[in-house]
Amino acid sequence: MNLPGRRSIGTAALAVVSLLSGWFALRPERSGAAVETAPRPVWTPDRLPALLAEAQGTADLERAVDELLAASGARSCLAVYEGERPVLLRNPEQTLVPASTQKILVASAALAVLGPDFRFETRVVTDAPPRDGAVGTLWLVGAGDPTLATPEYVQWLADRPRFALHQATALVALVDGLKAAGVTTVSGGIVGDDSRYDRLRIVPSWKANYVVDNEAGPLGALAVNGGFTVFDPPPEKRADDPAAHAAAELTRLATAAGIAVNGPARSGTAPTGQGVTTLATIRSAPLSEVVAGMLRESDNAAAELLVKELGVVRRHDGSTAAGTGAVIDALAEAGLPTAGLRLGDGSGLEVTNRASCALLVAALRMTDSRPGTSGGGPRLSPLLAVAGQSGTLSLRLAGTPLEGRLRAKTGSLNGVSGLAGYLDGRRTLTFAFVANGTFSDSAGRPTQDRLVALLAGYPGPQPRL
Secondary structure (H helix, E strand, O other): OOOHHHHHHHHHHHHHHHHHHHHHHHOOOOOOOOOOOOOOOOOOHHHHHHHHHHHHHHHHHHHHHHHHHHHHOOEEEEEEEEOOEEEEEEOOOOEEOOHHHHHHHHHHHHHHHHOOOOOOEEEEEEOOOOEOOEEOOEEEEOOOOOOEEOHHHHHHHHOOHHHOOOOOEEOHHHHHHHHHOOOOEEOOOEEEEOOOOOOOOOOOOOOHHHHHOOOOOOOOOOOOHHHEEEOOOOOOEEOOOHHHHHHHHHHHHHHHOOOEEOOOOEEOOOOOOOOOEEEEEEEOOOHHHHHHHHHHHOOHHHHHHHHHHHHHHHHOOOOHHHHHHHHHHHHHHOOOOOOOOEOOOOOOOOOOOEEEHHHHHHHHHOEOOOOOOOOOOEOOHHHOEEOOOOHHHOOOOOOOOOOOOEEEEEEEEOOEEEEEEEEEOOOEEEEEEEEEOOOOOHHHHHHHHHHHHHHHOOOOOOOOO
């Protein structure tokens, strides 16, 4: 058995030998004849202290991380990179339950397939144009926008640090559109249409307590306020029929604005073909902002709806199964290491999901190659929660040296602890960490925080190069 101390000494010793060999190989030849001055070699004696210090810093990091992971008693994977260079790899190919770190994969697939500028469009249509301000039935047609919200819900979100940056699509803007179209009376009521996706309101394989605890609202292509009729707990109340609830909310807002709406709100399928008139349309924020909300806030419903949209676009099937297959396809097409990847949902709540740290860190290291973008930096970096400032990290590491220096996606379930993202420490690192064990949700967080602190100190104090 190799003891940690011996392995660290051996690593440092090998690094020293490598560095010295490189210096002797690259040093300029001495000659009595006048020669042109050669460029200064990388490996020079005055730089050796810094290089040796870095080798020792790497060994120290390996030892400290190994001790931390051993103390946790959990099965874990870890992948840490500085640019293209692997700094620390521990079982990176091992597939584990990723919890919400899985949303990184959904985000990468959605941005690749739909594009960062994609917008969801929610429409109000009728089968005949208004006559003297009157229309018959209006259909509110959903397109999967997970951010549709009433003014009350927008305010509720704004009052909570986790959701302070949330980008909502204002349902009330459809009322403005109806008024602009001259609508004053709706004689046949408003019907909500969520036929774009299947009508399974949960992922059937989820644990029962996920629904009881409202880990995600009822799923559907037309849902307002996350699908909750009461959203200020306790207790939250789920809409039995999200499309009918959305129609009822639009009815309420239209009535308040002076439009007479007769008949009850309900759900159904809108007519298609000739004669159908679109009276009002609202568009979501760009997909990059929708994805940012999903990642920062760990929005389970948003992840599930994005998966269903990918199912429609890639497989013409708005189901979770089609969507998760589309995610795997998109990641494989991007050249990411998908071996062993299993997705039973989009949010990461499903405990049969499996993903590796190698895959998570590869998704994080994908660069933004869109025309007009500068630097080619990591595409997901600006979309993640920031320690001590936003999203699920708004209260984490606040007031510590790591505040504002960590951008990451959290992941936690009972027995699952994960953290993956970017760290601006002594070096700029990209990392992914997942652990599976018998610990509670909250008990996994100290290990995450300690790991980040160790990475932030890498490679330790050293002379300037």
